[in-house]
Amino acid sequence: MIARNRVRVSGVPDGRPMVFAHGFGCDQEMWRLVVPAFETDHRVVLFDYVGSGRSDLSAYDPVRYGSLEGYAADVVEICRELDLDDVVLVGHSVSAMIGVLAAARAPELFGALVMVGPSPRYVDNGDYVGGFSREDIAALLESLDSNHLGWSAAMAPVIMGNPDRPELTAELTNSFCRTDPDIARQFARVTFLSDNRADLPGVRVPTLVLQCTADAIAPEAVGRYVHEHVPGSVYTLLSATGHCPHLSAPAETTAAIRAFLG
């Protein structure tokens, strides 16, 4: 399973464990700019979801990963395998909800949740504003297909031919943000078609909701919704824009998490 999810552990062995879970898109490399700030006093665990990054693609089971529960089960397995407790689970995007499900599955493992750009449901529904209409999501899933056609064919040579960053070239040769198109499509379906609103009130651990400004994927209204429905959660609005503050504003992101963890 350590190999299945390409689990990597760093930092202080007896520090409080922090598990960073990447969202839909790339892989654990997404955390590269914030991880160093926590490695000094935490035990840092990084991993790739099955089907992402350099995970074991052969372990992909469309039934198990046909819902977020399968991914949550993986997170729990990783924590158990590493014998972690009082885990701070930092989940980006869809991983915020995977974290909610994981904490419900194994409450004894988790001590805090940090949600970066969370959304319990992307599709608008009645009074609920998720930010996307049904048609939007249908178009998104459709575009994923067409993108991958060019994407998967074009990316590998591009990455390999990156002359000014040789250290990246070696690392990224065949994995960076590349996924099997079918698995990416499935993951996108599960990500954008899940509805975890009902799970939010069940969260029993201290939770930080990190909301970006002008996030096209998880608008502010959605972040506030999460904050209002997770009992006792802390809401922090970052000045960072976009959906990946850990890449675009690592210092601000790190500071917010540190402030929350105390």
Added chain:
Amino acid sequence: MDAPRRPDPREGPAGLRRLLEDDPADLYENAPCGYFSALPDGQVVKANRTFCEWTGRPVGELIGLRFQEMLSVGGRVFYETHLAPLLRMQGMVREVALDVVRADGSLLPCLLNAVEVRDDRGAPLLVRATVFEATSRRRYERALLAAQRAAAESERRARTLQQVVSEVSAAASARDVAEVIVRRSREAVGASGAALWLTVERRASTRHEPSVPPLELVAADAIPADLLEAMESAALGGAELVRDGGVHMVPLGAGLRAVWPGLAAAMADAGQEALVVVPVDADSRHLGALVLLLGVTGDSGLIDLAAPGDRGTLAQADADLLATVGRQAGQALERVRLYEETARAAERSAFLLDAARLMASAGDVVETAERLAELAVPRLADLCVIDLTTERGLTRPAARHGDPARRELVTELEQQHLPHRGAPHPSVRAMELGRTVWIHEVTDRWLAEVTADPRHLEIARELELVNMVCVPLVAAGRTLGVVTLCSDRRRGPFSPADVEVAEQLALQVSQVVDKAQRLELETRTSHTLQGNLLPPAPPPVPGLAAAVRYLPASRGADVGGDFYDVVPLPSGQVALAVGDVVGHDITAAAVMGQLRSVYRALLSDRPPPSAVIDKLQAGWSLLGLQRMATALFAVLDPATGRLRIASAGHLPPVLVAGGRAQLLDVRPSRMLGAPPAPGPAEEWAGVLAPGATLLLYTDGLVESRDADIDRGLAALLEAAERAGTSDPDELCDRLLAELASGVRADDVALLAITRCARH
């Protein structure tokens, strides 16, 4: 060798060099690709004219706009989840396919290359991007993708078919086949639910029976109970849909609402938009139908994006696939049915063989019925009830259920609910009609009609019967009874072959029951006859106390010709007789009766005992008696105790006096009916003292299979002495208790007579 120098192309046409030395700004603005620069957060800060023209947006409008805001929804998500992170992490992206939304809302398919410009510390400053129009390329890609998808779909269908074929070939029952078909076909076309109905074979049925249901639900997958129920009730009429063999789409519309309003309502409630009806055929015979539901699926727990009204469609290729799956199902079902038939035939043969063995060893009628019922459940049926005709009406010697939990109900049935003549109950009808009555469909209404009372109905309901077969037991034109076999919901209906087995079984039972009933009747008749031929109790005679006993043999079929007689004569004397006609049947009993009558007739002449023997021997051939007999005749004078005895081959009498018992030495002449001895019969003469008892008996009292007669006689004397009584009744009882209490192979007649002590 030097290569020839290539001429500098710039030295060509006049003015070319001037063009090439043109302003780089013009080159930027009018390049054949779009250029723009944006801040790290995507805000456009610079764009060339080409990009402005392609997007239909003046540069003033573009500046300050975030690039991602110019993208389609998919592109925007892609930008946030892939493009922006990649730029940040690797500083560049190339050939990313995106759709830029033009000012007029139309899409510009393009490929984007971008680099991130960073400061000395690696912090992002600017993103520079080039955009190439890729309309043709995108069209080509889409065509390629469509072809790829079509190929994948075609492969998926082929795989489905392959799976169906391999899975049904491993299926051992119709239910297994149906489950595979239902599951695989549902998955193959993304249906929300599926169910398979099979036609129930039409069978020869007698009049008045409830109608046969033509369809039976065999397997269902992912259909809510109430919807399935609505489909069930519509299935009957739906059978018409499979007649022409094609796959039918039935959308939830006015047509469906008009014909099956209940089904339409249930579909609407469950978010279903169409039914697909697929015939299940084998060699152009209609075996049933596969029905799929198109609509909201409850499978993944994910949000269903399809807009209402869009779900009830099926691609032609999927319809073709379903048609093929239907044919595969038909063939597999035929194969399985054949296999099941063969297996069941073997099982039936084994069952009938067991039944034949059982019948051969069975005892009386009740035992036969019980053992048969035990054999029939659960191998042939869930419930087996046997009713037999007797002179007291119908009796129910056996009712058995295969399920221990239901035995109590059946016991109640056994005790309380005997059918009676003229009742609508099928058991009664089968007997009246003299042929098998098969109830193919046990409905509640029908149960209410045929049951005798509310409790009977209650029990019948609890048994959950689905089929009932009543086979009359008939032998030589006589109706002996009826065997009723029932199957419940779990077993399902009987097959014609099951009924055939039931009929064969009934035939076997009829013969055994007939034989047993005849035997029992004969036995009973013999005993009745014998009982009637014997005087019930000796008449009172002054000065004497007498007791008589007659015990038939234990084994029902054996009847004896034993007799005794006590006749007061006008002279005041008493004539005594005990005899035993050879044989154990009704003839023996008849001969005994005749012999007694003749003996009584002879008594009018007051012959001495030896003369009785002589006269009987002399007239034996005239009497026409077919059996020989032993007998002992005596005449006793109660006043004096004078006693004369003569024996025709009979066992010696016992005299019990003063606590001692002894055999009287009466010398026997030949048996009655044997060629007579040359001289007259000898006579024993003596006196029966007051208080003494004379004991006359037949060989049943002293003979047994495992001991010789001398030991029997010794035992009799010992028992008589041990009894220590001169009361004849008491003596008789003690002797019978001691000597004849176990299994008796023969009848026993016993006559004890005591001369009262005061005389």
